[in-house]
Amino acid sequence: MTFFKKILIANRGEIARRIIRICKHLGIQTVAVYSEADAMAPFVEEADEAVCIGPAQAKKSYLDIYKIIEAAKQTGADGVHPGYGFLSENAKFARCLEQEGITFIGPDAKVIELMGSKIESRLQMKLAGVPVVPGWDGSLETVEQALELAGKIGFPLMLKASAGGGGIGMTLIHNPEQLKAAYATTKQRAESAFGDGTLFLEKYISNPRHIEVQVAGDHQGNVIHLFERECSVQRRNQKVVEESPSPFLDEETRQRLLKTALLGVKQIGYTTVGTMEFIFDDQKNFYFLEMNTRLQVEHPVTEEITGIDLVELQLRLAAKQPLPFRQEDVKKTGHSIECRLYAEDPKTFFPSPGTVTKLTLPEGVRLDFAIKEGDKVTPFYDPMIGKIIVHGASRKDAIEKMNDVLEQIHVEGITANTPLLRMIVQNSDFQRGEYTTRFLDKLLMVNA
Structure with missing residues (x-):
């Protein structure tokens, strides 16, 4: 370099x-x-x-x-x-x-702006032939317009901020009365969080899977994918456990998804590392959700199955070097799982700032941590203190490794979500790969 x-x-x-x-x-x-x-x-x-x-x-x-x-x-x-x-x-x-x-x-400012708008990104994906969730592609001007369009789209639906992200600025609507009540508050929340109160409507897909594709493009016009990640274990629309490859996809659906993701990347002339996010229904129909024009928190699982360092790749692409490999050179090996360790109550998800008086971590496993023993977790930022990443020859092997690792992690001085992570990994639905974005809510309800 x-x-x-x-x-x-x-x-x-x-x-x-x-x-x-x-x-x-x-x-x-x-x-x-x-x-x-x-x-x-x-x-x-x-x-x-x-x-x-x-x-x-x-x-x-x-x-x-x-x-x-x-x-x-x-x-x-x-x-x-x-x-x-x-x-x-x-x-x-x-x-x-x-x-x-x-x-x-990262990408140039124009691409960030384009993909940062949920409305504009939907339009670009439709131009590329990428399926999007049925809905209204224009911005909503009044609650009366929203009610009229909702009647055409059908309930339930999602009222969403065009500039939203990270699960912020989304409201699930079941009927006209809810839409009337939620319109002003969702708009205000979007303006406060993003400085943009533009809203739009999408059909709500119940019990979806959240699956994303890691992509990369260079300044010479080449684009590739680095396979997919399953991100359906979420709390409040925030990911908790991710894995790659997805246990939900058969090979035919996987290839359709990967090819579709590249259509979107080519459409916008993407020149760095990024992620195309999709939502799946129970019939394995998939729709474009959004594009993240940056590195993802869960990028290590892709690195583990491909052997490709995504941060190094970002640097090389930013230096306008061509992609150092072709699509056929990218292979996936085994299975990887990542668990996010948060300083928060595992039942309420309330943050737990304080000094970590003791931190026992296992050896021989990838640990991307923010802190060490004796450090403080402040109340000012996201409470994630680290990521635990395992790789196994098979998904079963990776689950067993993660379970063993979680049993060895011990944190004192703050409350950590380690018990929740253990509960997820040991759950039979998770172990069978039979889970959706509602998995965690149901799990917590059963174990309340």
Whole structure:
């Protein structure tokens, strides 16, 4: 790698540590930016340089575009890696970096804007021949218009924010009365979270599977997929356990899905690593859900089955190098599962900040963690403290490994969701691969 000499990481926690590791391997210098709350965090210590960019509140630190760009200029960084969350899908950030002659390690601003709009992305996918969930592709102007369209689409349906993401800005609607009540609050929530209150309607698919395809494109016009990930174990539309390959897909459906995902990637001229997300009904019909124009939290399971380092691939593509392999060179081997370890109550999902007084972790398994024993989990950011990733020769083998690993993990000082992760992995429906996005709600109801 000769293009990047120094990269600033506009993120924190486990993803910052992950990027630092691969940069060290490639001989690239790293700069960490951190808030006052993260001054003693491991990622700050592990980077070659570190710059404090403000107080604990994300809006005054990790979401402050100008402070981060100033840190990049002061340290001489020629590239910025946004990780995921925070500014990773912020078109203004990408555009400002470009104006300063600093490479944003991700897609260009126009693609971020295009895929950041649920309405525009639906239209692009339809042009590419990618199936989308039945619904209304235009923005809703009034509650009266929403009611009229809902009558045509049919209940139940989803009232969604066009700029939404991460499960935010979505309301399930069963009847006209609910739509009347939810319209203003969903619009207000979208405006507060995304600065954009544009809403649209989609048909609700009950008991769906959430399956995504890892994709990549280069500046030479080549695109590839790196197979799919099953992400249906969710709480409040947030993923908890992911695996690859999906136990739900037969090979014929898998190939149709992968080819369809590439149609969408080609349509928008994608030039980096990204993810096409799809929703499946119980008849294995699938529909485009959204595209994430960044690295995903669950990217390690793809790395485990393909042997391809996705962060390194991002860096090479950002340096405008061609894809280092062809589609036929990408093979999948065995099965991988990832569990997200959160500092939160496993029943209520309330965060549990505090000092981790004891952290016992097994050896011989991939652990992408934000913290170490003695560190603090602050109340200011997402409560995920680490990811446990296993790989096995088969899905059964991977499940057994994950179960063994979870039994060895011990956390004191905070409440962690380890019991929930064990419950999921040991559940017979999960072990048979017979689960949907409603799996976790049902599991918690049974074990309440």
